[in-house]
Amino acid sequence: MIPTSPRKRRRIPDAPEIDRVEWSAGASGDIVVEVHARPGTAVPTTAPELVAEPGPGEQSFSSAGRWPPSLRGGAWSVSFVLPLAWRGALGGELGLRAEGVLVALPAATALPAAPAASAGKVIDSTVLAERRARRAELSEESLSRRVGEAEALVHQLQAQLGHLERQLRDALGERARMSGELAGRERELRVMRQREYSEQQLRIEAEAEIERVRRETRAGLERDLVSLDQALEAERRERAGAEAALVEGEVRQADELRRARRQIDALRAELQERQRIHDHLRVGLGLLRDELGEPSGCEPQEDPPGERLGLRRRAGAASAMRRPFPEEPSAPALIEHLGEAARRLQERVPAGGHRPEPTEAEAQALATTTATEPGRGPRKAPPPRVAVSPPVPGGDGWRGGAGAPGAAAGAWLWEATARMARAGGAERAGRLIVELLAVQGLRYPRELRYLLRIDELRPLVVTITHGDVHTGPVDPASGDPEIAFRLGGPAVALAPLGAGATRRRLPGVDVGGRRRELRRLLKAMRAPVTLEELAEGRVTPSPELVLEAVALGVDPAWTAGHSFDVAYVLVGGAGPTALRVQVRDGEPLTVGPHDGAAAATVTTTREGLVAMLARRAGPGAGVEMSGSSTALAMLGRWLERAQGRAGIER
Incomplete structure (x- = not known):
């Protein structure tokens, strides 16, 4: 089988002894290939073979002439006859095998056609005979070789034809089998495609159903979440309102208690003053009774009337203090009755100083008047010369603490902090609470560390160590295992932590952690914090916050008719x-920044301000005052009353 196109062949070594390869067309349509060796090249002992397309599909051709050939110019040549079908191998697909060695041949070049012999040219007969003989030999050998090759080719083609027929039958059988199998596979493929389509549709429907359920579930969860958020927000608002109402109720209750105590103190002062007046009138009434109760038959003594009257009055006073009264009428009634009795007595005393003895009817009438209610006695006249002294300011009429108007009993700082938070200064109230935390170091003897979250400020970590209190920011990256408890809430609810007056619980405060430590701290802060304690413990909060807290306790009614500024x-x-x-x-x-003129000016330090407000400022406290002393005294009395100490406006 001869390939129609060149293919990659095995590389063989070049033959430098080959000079050229030439080809020409033979007389019978063959190709004559002549291989010329170089001069001086040794002649092989056996005739070489021409190998067309060397490699696994190679084909060999024997030489066409006698061997060894005759030398021409010291070089030998050999001829080969190839079928016309091997014309394509002349371009370099030829090799020469000589004595078992295969060498590659260069590409063959075509010889030009020989010109026709001229009629006048004389050719040697010997040459012609030699040519004819060579041509005849070549023709005979070529024919015999071609016949053999043709027969071999026929046998080969017949064998190949049988083989191809068998392959064709096998291929047809395989084709039939493959057709049946292909038809079965196509049916299976159609079934699989139908099943895949059905599964795809089911999957699409399932995904759509899942997406619908997911949307409905998400919508339901969102609705539930919104409702829960609304309920939680409503509960928070309700809780905040309840806590605010609770704190407001506590403050209102404290205000009512303060007013009640103030009224009680006023009533107590009035009662004491009335008791004093009552005792005074009681002595005078006893003297009048002794004077008016003498027997009518008694003769006057020789003593002077004034001395005798003085002795009688002193004796009557002693007896009157021991004599009980049937009942105690009110002070105005006693004054009126006493004045009327004194007027009648003066009308009966003569000008010479001798007092006539009262008649029995008059004495009985006076005794009856003093023993009965004032409204049922005789007609009353205004007392001529009876004076009652008012209560002394600064005595029992005003008491510190609960008795001072505008301040609760000791818990004024807690109330002022809560009032500051409710009045829109929650952030300032939170800062005041943080600055007052230093009092915990004075009262709590243990070491403690807790977390404080005031809604209006950033969270803080409070550390109490050996009487010192330190506050610092919270580090969210690292957990603090030493934190005993956590407190969180608004400033109005956390005010007792700095101002004292705590109870067993803190209403409106979120609590977490160890409650035993919290109860200990609340117990230590149960007593209200005062400025005296701050001054003694050298705790100096912000002056602006301290002044604002004290000023919040001043009743606006106290400032009626006054307008001034104190710097x-x-x-x-x-x-x-x-x-x-x-x-x-x-x-x-x-209270605010000072940027103008003022009626009075107080110059001091932060510590001196707290000591001055707490009445702990001594001569060396460094407090200087200038300006209106009236404004300073008036404001000082108001600030003392706001703290619950004794003081009254004049």
Whole structure:
């Protein structure tokens, strides 16, 4: 089988002894290939073979002439006859095998056609005979070789034809089998495609159903979440309202208690004053009884009337103190009755100083008048010369603590902090609570560390160590295992932590952690915090916050008819700070920066301000005052009353 196109062949070594390869067309349509060796090349002992397309599909051709050939110019050549079908191998697909060695041949070049012999040219007969003989030999050998090759090719083709027929039958059988199998596979493929389509439709429907259920579930969860958020927000608002109402109720209850105590103190002072007046009238009434109760038959003595009357009055006073009264009429009635009796007595005394003895009817009438109610006695006249002294200011009429108007019994700082938070200053109230936490170090003897979350401020970690209190920010990256408990809530609910007056629980405060430590701390802060304690413990909160807290306890009614400003200049520290307490007629006191003129000025330090407000400022406290002494005294009395100490406005 001859390939129609060149293919990659095995590489063979070049033959430098081959000079050229030439080809020409034979007389019978064959191809004559002539291989010429170089001059001086040794002649092989056996005739070489021409190998067309060397490799696994190679084919060999024997030489066409006699061997060994004749030399021409010292070089030998050999001829080969190839079928016309091997024309394509002349381009370099030829090899020469000589003595078992295969060498590659260069590409064959075509010889030009020989020109026709001219009629006048004389050719040697010997040459012609030699040519004819060679041509005849070549033709005979070529024919015999071609016949053999043709027969071999026929046998080969017949064998190949039988083989191809068998392969064709096998291929047809395989085709039939494959057709049946293909038809079965196609049916299976159609079934699989139908099943896949059905499964795809089911999957699409399932995904759509899952997506619908997911949307409905998500919508339901969102609705439930919104409703829960609304319920939680409503509960928070309700809780905040309840806590605010609770705190407001506590403050209202404290205000009512303060007013009740104030009324009780006023009534007690009035009762004491009436008791004093009653005792005074009681002595005078006893003297009048002794004077009017003498027997009518008694003769006057020789003693002077004044001396005798003085002795009688002193004796009557002693007996009157021991004599019980049937009942105690009111002070005005006693004054009226006493004045009427004195007037009648003076009318009966003569000008010479001798007192006539009262008649029995008059004595009985006076005794009856003093023993009965004032409304049932005889007609009353205004007393001519009876004076009753009013209660002394600063005595029992005003008492500190609960008796001072505008301040609860000791818990004024807690109330002021809560009032500051409710009045829109929750952030300032939170800062005041944080600054007052230093009192916990003075009262709590243990080491403690807890977390404090005031809604208006950032969370803080409070550490109590050996009487010192330190506050610092919360580190969310690291958990603090030493934190005993956690407190969180608004400033109005957390005010007792800094101002004292705590109870067993803190209403409106979220609590977490060890409650035993919290109860210990609340027990230590049960007593109200006062400025005296701050001054003694050298706790110095912000002056502006302290002044605002004290000013919130001043009743606006106290400022009626007064308008002035008092400046507080605080020196030391980072620099001087000027604050102003503004007093306006019937309005609450306001505290702010000082930027103008003032009726009076107080110059001191932060520690001196707390000590001055707590009445702990001694001669060396560094407090300087200038300006209106009236404004300073009036504001000082108001601030003392706001703290629950004894003081009264004059």
